[in-house]
Amino acid sequence: MSLAWIGLGSNLDDPAGHVARALHELDGLPLTRRRTASSLYATCPVGPADQPDFINAVAQLETRLSPxxxxxxxxxxxxxxxxxxxxxxxxxxxxxxxxxxxTRQLEAPRLTLPHAEMTRRAFVLVPLLEAAPTLSLPDGQTIAALVAQLPEATPPRRMSAAVLPESR
Structure with missing residues (x-):
């Protein structure tokens, strides 16, 4: 079995509902089960500012699937x-x-592991720090150190974790 971390986000049509349902649905993927998940976080959008704020979370999966x-x-x-x-x-x-x-490192046309932008994204790192405080990247960088290096900006706002579904 492999362990994978997934970033989840939504900013349209009931974003918290989409993220909560997706957390539940991740547990139903073939040969996969959800092990843990962060709280939901409200975050400012990256890129075009003319859009609603996002709801973000992360989840850890245990899977037999390939990347x-x-x-x-x-x-x-x-x-x-x-x-x-x-x-x-x-x-x-x-x-x-x-x-x-x-701990895979991969450069492929469809997929880069670790995710190419994750070390600069508070909406990924802050939920990851909550869910896995001792997690390190394959190159040895800790999530805690990466969060400490984030530029001063509007940090993700933690929301209630009560909407998270139970894993099967």
Whole structure:
């Protein structure tokens, strides 16, 4: 079994509902179960500012899928939530990013592991720090150190964790 970290985000059509449902649905992916998840966080959008704030979270999965097979399942789940890719960093009903997969480092046309932008994104790092305070990246950087290095900006605002579904 492999361990994977997934970033979840939404800023359209009941974002907290989309993220909460996706957390539940991740537990139903083939050969996969959700082990843990962070609280939900309200965050400012990255990219175009003319869009609503996001709701973000992270989840750890235990899976027998390969990284690319898991990516395919994540993209299919996005589609079931009505994801439309109109513009880069634009609004979306659901965004699922494969952040980490064990300690693998991968550069492929469809997937980079660890996720190429995760070390600069508070909306990924802050929930990761909550869910896995001792987690390190494959290169040895700790999530805590990366959070400490984030530029002064509007930090993610933690919301109630009560909406998180139980893992099966």
């Amino acid at each position: 690319l097979a898991l990516l395919d399942q994540l993209q299919a789940l996005e589609q079931r939530h009505g994801r439309v890719r109109e513009r880069r960093w634009g609004p979306r009903t659901l965004d699922l990013d494969l952040l980490l997969f064990d």
